[in-house]
Amino acid sequence: MNSKRLLALAIALLMFPQIAQTLYSPALADIGQAFAxxxxxxxxxxSVYFLAFAFGVVLWGRLCDRIGRRPSMLAGLALYVGASVLALRVSTFNGLLLAQALAGLAAAVGSVVTQTLLRDRFKGAELAQVFSVMGIALAASPAIGLFTGASLVHAFGYRAVLAGLLLLALALWLWCLRSLPETRPQHLTTPALFATLWHMLGDRDIWRSTLLVALFNIALFSYYSLGPFMFERLGLSASMFGYSGVVLALGSGLGAWLNKRLLRRGFSGSRLIRLAAFIALSGGIGVWLMQGSGWFVLAMLWVVLAFGMAIPNVLGSALANYGDQLGTAGALFGLFYYLLIGAGLMLAAWSQALGETLIACGALALLVIGRQS
Structure with missing residues (x-):
C-alpha cells in the first residue's frame, strides 16, 4: 500500500473517535429528555467514554504488538459495531452508559493502533510533518460531527446518531478489511508491560507530554460536553450548535496550517506549544467574558486554534525514545492522558462552567511548559 493511500485510511481512522464524540454531542440534550x-x-x-477509552488504548496497544496492527484494528471496529447495536436496544440510562463504555473501549483502536502504524512507517521530522497533515484533516472532524449530529437529532432524535455511528464503524471495518496493511516489524518482541510502565512513570518528559495532551483535549471536549446546554440556556437551537462546529473547524484547521508553516520556517515544537498555551488561555478568558451571549463561540475559536497548533508537536515527539516498543509505550501513554481527560471532563460536567474550565487548562499548560524550560 503506497503512502498516500495509507495516509488517507489513517486520517479516516484517526478522525473516527473524534467524529464519534462530536456526532454524539448534539444528542446530549435529547438524551437527557429521553432518559429524564x-x-x-x-x-x-x-466522561464514561473517555475513561473506557483510556483502558482501550492499553488493550489495543498491547494487542497490536502481540498479534499485529491489522487484526487489532479489525477487532476494535467490530466491537464498536456491537456497542452501537447495544446502545440502540437499551431502555435505561445505565444501559446507555454501559454501551458508551464499550464504545469508548472499542474506539480507542482508531487512535493507538493508527498512531502506531504511522510511527512504524515514518520517523523524526517526517513523522512531525505527517502529524501536522493529520491535524489539518482532523480539523474537519468537529464540523462533520456537530453538523451531522445536530441534523440527525433535529430530524429523528438521538437514536439516529447511534445508527449513524454504527454505519460509520461498519464502513471503516470493510475499508480496513480490504486495504489496511500489516506494518508490525517481523522480528518485534513484545516488551514487558510492567517494565515499560515503570520506566515511563519515571520519565519526566512523558509526564509533561501527558499533561499537555490532556489539558488541550479537556479544553476542546469541554465545549462538546457543555456547549449543548449553554446553547439551550441562551435560547439557541441544537442546529445552531451544530453550525458552530463549522466555525470551530476553521479555527482548528488554521492552527494546524500555521503549525505546519511555522515548522517549515524553523520554529521549534516547544516554542509552538508555548504559543498555543498563551492562545488557549486568551481564548478561555474571552469565553468567560462572553458566556452570556452566543458570541462566546468566537472566543472558542482561539482555543481550537491552539489545539491545532499544540497537539501535532506533542504527539510527534512524545515517544521518540521508545522506538522499540511503540505499541506498548503508545498504549500506556494513551492510558495516562485519557484517564486525565476523563477526570477533567467529569469535573467540567460537574461545574457546568466552560469559561473557567478553559482558563484553568490554559494556565496549567503554561505552568507545565514553564517547568519544562
Missing amino acids: VGPQQAAQTL
Whole structure:
C-alpha cells in the first residue's frame, strides 16, 4: 500500500473517535429528555467514554504488538459495531452508559493502533510533518460531527446518531478489511508491560507530554460536553450548535496550517506549544467574558486554534525514545492522558462552567511548559 493511500485510511481512522464524540454531542440534550436525567448526568456519558477509552488504548496497544496492527484494528471496529447495536436496544440510562463504555473501549483502536502504524512507517521530522497533515484533516472532524449530529437529532432524535455511528464503524471495518496493511516489524518482541510502565512513570518528559495532551483535549471536549446546554440556556437551537462546529473547524484547521508553516520556517515544537498555551488561555478568558451571549463561540475559536497548533508537536515527539516498543509505550501513554481527560471532563460536567474550565487548562499548560524550560 503506497503512502498516500495509507495516509488517507489513517486520517479516516484517526478522525473516527473524534467524529464519534462530536456526532454524539448534539444528542446530549435529547438524551437527557429521553432518559429524564439532568445536564450533569447526560454530560457524564462523555466522561464514561473517555475513561473506557483510556483502558482501550492499553488493550489495543498491547494487542497490536502481540498479534499485529491489522487484526487489532479489525477487532476494535467490530466491537464498536456491537456497542452501537447495544446502545440502540437499551431502555435505561445505565444501559446507555454501559454501551458508551464499550464504545469508548472499542474506539480507542482508531487512535493507538493508527498512531502506531504511522510511527512504524515514518520517523523524526517526517513523522512531525505527517502529524501536522493529520491535524489539518482532523480539523474537519468537529464540523462533520456537530453538523451531522445536530441534523440527525433535529430530524429523528438521538437514536439516529447511534445508527449513524454504527454505519460509520461498519464502513471503516470493510475499508480496513480490504486495504489496511500489516506494518508490525517481523522480528518485534513484545516488551514487558510492567517494565515499560515503570520506566515511563519515571520519565519526566512523558509526564509533561501527558499533561499537555490532556489539558488541550479537556479544553476542546469541554465545549462538546457543555456547549449543548449553554446553547439551550441562551435560547439557541441544537442546529445552531451544530453550525458552530463549522466555525470551530476553521479555527482548528488554521492552527494546524500555521503549525505546519511555522515548522517549515524553523520554529521549534516547544516554542509552538508555548504559543498555543498563551492562545488557549486568551481564548478561555474571552469565553468567560462572553458566556452570556452566543458570541462566546468566537472566543472558542482561539482555543481550537491552539489545539491545532499544540497537539501535532506533542504527539510527534512524545515517544521518540521508545522506538522499540511503540505499541506498548503508545498504549500506556494513551492510558495516562485519557484517564486525565476523563477526570477533567467529569469535573467540567460537574461545574457546568466552560469559561473557567478553559482558563484553568490554559494556565496549567503554561505552568507545565514553564517547568519544562
